[in-house]
Every structure is written in structure tokens, then in C-alpha cells.
Amino acid sequence: MTIKRVLPVLILLLTTTAVLADGLGDNDPKSVRPVPRVGVEVPDEDRAALEAGLKQLRGQLDKLAASKTPAVRELLPDIEIYHRAVADALAYNEFFSPGDIKKGHDLLGIGQARATQLAAGKAPWTRQRGLVVRGYVSRIDRTVQPYGLVIPESYNFNSGRRHRLDIWFHGRGETLSEVNFVHQRARNAGAYTPRQTIVLHPYGRYSNAFKFAGEVDVLESWEDVKQKYQVDSRRTSVRGFSMGGAACWQFAVHYADRWFAANPGAGFSETPEFLKFFQKETLNPTWYEKKLWHWYDCTDWAINLYHCPTVAYSGELDIQKQAADIMEAALEAEGIDMVHVIGPETKHRIHPDSKIEIDRRLQNLGRRGRESYPLHVELATWTLKYNRMHWLTIEGLGEHWSRARVTADVVGRSRLELSTKNITGMKFSFSSGHSPFDILRQVTVVVDGQELAAPRPRSDRSWFCRLTKRKDGWRVGGRAGGHGAGLRKRHDLQGPIDDAFMDSFLFVRPTGKPLNEKTGEWVQSELKRAIVHWRKQFRGHARVKKDTEVTDEDIKGANLVLWGDPQSNKLLARVVDRLPLTWGEGQLHVTEKGFDASHHMPVMIYPNPLNNSRYVVLNSSFTYREYAYLNNARQVPMLPDWAIVDLTTPPGTQWPGKITAAGFFDEKWRVRR
Known part of the structure; x- marks a missing residue:
């Protein structure tokens, strides 16, 4: 084993042995294999037994759900995961081998046993050490989602002692159904089981590199674990290999202040160079695709790893070594010397000697824990989706998907110095007892060379300050996000379309007659x-309601995905006059250019006029399609805030039709002219 610190990426690309895992056959959008593949035929005898087992378990769950004991109802997801895993595999033909069918029988037995125990007032799995499978209900679509745990033998359920937590991201698995994931997590502890450490294995909603709803699954399962176990929030790390290594890079740069360490192995760390090198793909992206690559291109966020100690790993002969090498180059450009552990003469696996070295380094970092209130902060972002680093939060950008950067330094006991780029609003928040400033002295804030008088700390040693930028410079106070009234892009309300599906959403089905027959047929198909x-x-079940059934509670609690047009969808008719488009039977306008409404349809995301804390989306789900399923690096946003689709070109594996116009709204949600 060696530790490589600096190696030019070009040399690597010339010397690495090419091994195509996904294959050149996956580079043709006109010939796309199904992901996941179709399962095997379930014999009649097995089907009957599985259906009977599901019926029995559903009856047990229904009785438990009627319990008046909150503790019983809170544990239902730990049982529901078994029912849903088998029910979906049976309903959607996702038993991929005869062995999977046997797993289905086994899972039903475990679910029934847990239900029997809970009915008797017992839940032994909640105090079980070793391998444990649990579940939670996701806010996104209200489906139960599973996760696996490794609880160390040293864990004391009667003690308040908090434990280190490692989050491990699994690799790509096109047959990783809920049945296979739950079965695996009850039998396989994984690559690393450090002493006195809880290991969380999130499902990530299948094989999407833990992006979008998969990203939210990690955050939700992590939160669920923190509610149920004694977890040390200062000693949580992210780790993964292959596709899981890609996820690790993403979580490290987007949430750098939450981890004491990151340990990515193999995988990919950005889209364009990886696809050209690994997949041998010729790329012809649109201008907005290039901008949206910034979302998950970790090289663009490298400086954030200033706050997250990183130990990368690659096999010396692994083609996916490219991921760490290109990150190493990006970090070198920021002045950071990346530790890169190399498994000698090793392809796509973790070398045993490397595991020892990696564990040693993470043990040292774990003892130290993450820093909570550093005096120096670095933050780069391209979107308000990821806008926080420790005590500093960016509240407004000059322009989304252009790089924003802030450097902040606490100087002495009464001075804060900042330099910014593409930022219009910030806030600083030190909680009680953590202000670095003298409570008897006014704080001076110097931002981009401009000196401002800021408030003193409070008596509890907390400190809060907001800065907003106007045409004539910065000022203390003001409206979050910047000067001016009306709508503004802000955290979790900044687009693009795919962002709507990272929180609670509801598909709203039209019940009326469409303006045009062709557009109506397209809506129903999409x-x-x-x-x-x-x-x-x-791996969820989208909630769907007719436009006549949507309630005030739905409007309050969910992003509304409105399908149809103002004539066919009653809810769309209520809001269309407050959306940035003009839509009639003959013409459709977003910009000054009009489109024939008989064969054009808009897709769009915008703050809901009926509830500005939520989105409305027109005629779209997540925007990448079947071609992207073949390689996780392709699973990136394909459309910006709005687009016009020409339906004379049929939907395909990349687009819902021909995209004739598309763009981003500005920071006030206005159409760019």
C-alpha cells in the first residue's frame, strides 16, 4: 500500500487500464435495456404462499395500527418494510432469481414474528446488537423506507454514552430491490465495522447514487437513527465505495460541516470527464445541462472540503481511480493536499492493507470529532440548496448556477472579515455560549472592504447578524435574500424542476377536457x-389525486405537480394567471416568442401562488429518463426551471419531446429577457 499525494490527472488517464463495466452498448439512447430488468416467473405455489403471507401480515399490521399506544404505532415501519418489500416484488415482477423468491418467504416470516412480538408488547429488535433492519416513513411520498444498522457489541442501551456513527453508501446494484436490500442488511455487516461505532447502511431508494430523493433518504434515515440511538453528532462520518464512493464525495462537499471525516472510494466525482473516460461517451450537452452539472460535480465544490477531513481510496489498477484523481487536482488548485490511499496492484476492490491504513486515520479523526464553531469558514456553492457552512448561511445569490464563494474570518474579539462573490445576502448565527466576540464591544464587520457596525453579542453569549447587498453596497439587516419585496429564490425554493421531488409532492390528475387532443394524450401518457x-x-408510490380532490392541507403540505392545461385541470386554472406564462387554446408564451398550443406544452417549476413556501410543477416528474438509468453519472437534472416541449417529436429515453425553448428564472422568479 502507498499513499499518493500528487499525480497529474493526464498521466493517470494515459496509464490506467480500461475496464468497461457498463459497456459501449449502453451509449445508444435508441436502444436502452430496462433498469431494473424483468424478474423471473414466480411459480403458482410460491405466489399463493406469498399472497397468503402478505394477507396475514397486513391483518397484523392493521390491528397494530389501531392501537391506542403511541409506542406501538411508532414501531410499525419496522414491520411494514417487510410487507412492502415482498408486496412490491410480487406486484411488479421484481424477484430476479429463484433465490429472491425464497428471500421473500423469509422476510414475511420475520415481519410476522415482529408483528406478533409487538402485539404482545415486546420489540426485541429495538435493543438488538449486531445487524438490525429498521424503517421510517418518508415525508416525500409517505412510503416506508428501510435501512440497515450495525450496532456494536459495546453499545449499552441503558447508558447515555453517545457513539460514533459511520454512514456507508452501497455500490450500484440494478437488482437491489427492497427484498434484496433488507435480506442483505440482515446478513452482511459490510466493508467496515469499526470498534464502538454504529454503522448506518441507507437504502437510498435503490440505485441512483444517493441523489435527489436518494439523498433525502440518507438524511431522513440518519435523523431516524439519531432519534432511536445514542449518536454523537460530532462524530459522524460518510463512507462508500464504487457508486457509494460517488455518493460520499457528494455528501462531503454539500454537507461538509456535518462530518468528522469522509472516506470515498472509487466511483465518480463529476459527470462530463467520467462519462468521456469511463463510458467512452461523446457528450453534446445543452447550455442548461452544463450549468446543471454543477449540482453534483464535486470538483466545483472542492474548497468545502476545507471543513471535512478526507481520506480517499482507489485501487491502483481501478479505472474508477479517475474520481479521486480529478478531485485531487481540484483540491490542489485550492491549496489542499489530498490524502489518497492506493491499494497496490488492485482493481475494483478495497485492498486489505489499505483498509488498515484507512481505519487508523479515521480512528484518529473520530477521536477529535468535527469542529463546531471554526474561526475561519470557506463556502462555495452554485445554488441556495446547499447554502450553509457552520455559523454562516448564504441567503441570496446574484445568479443561480454561477459560482458563489465566501471566505470568513473571525479576527480578535470584535471583528469579522469577509470576502464574497455572487452573493447578495448572508446571515451569521452563533448559538448560546458560542459567540467568539466580547459582549462589551460592538462587532465590526468588514465585507468586500466595506466596514459596517454590527450588533454586540447577547448576554447568553449568542450572536446573530444579517447582511444584505444593495446597489450601493452592503448593509446590516434587511430582508433575507437581499433588498426588495416580492418573490425571491431561497433555500429549498430555488428550483430547478427536480428539486420539487426532494420533499413532499402530490401528482394532481386533470379531470376536464384538454384544450387540444394531442396535448391531452401526451399529458396522460407522461x-x-x-x-x-x-x-x-x-422506490416509492407517488401520491395522486384528482384536481377536484385536492384539499387545503395538500396545498399547505406538498409541492403540487399539476398535469394538464388550464381547461383540463381545475387547480391549474386557479393559479395560471399568477404564473409567468400566457396559455390559451391557440398560443403559449413564456418569453416573447409564442408557440402553437396545439402541439406544445410547458414544463415548469414556480412558487405555488396558493402557498409561496411550496412549489407548483407543470407536467413533469424528475427530469432524467431511461438512458440515464444505465450510468449513475448521467443521473443529473436534464431541464432547468422551465421548458417548452414540442410534441411533434415523440417522447424518448432522454427527453419528453423536442425541447424548443428552456431557461432559468432570475433571482426574483422572473423570466429572463
């Missing part, structure tokens, strides 16, 4: 596809 592919790719 809605049907959206429901099917949400389950296939994000």
Missing part, C-alpha cells in the same frame, strides 16, 4: 410514465 418510473427508480 403522467402514467411518471407514476411508474417514480416507483422503479425511487
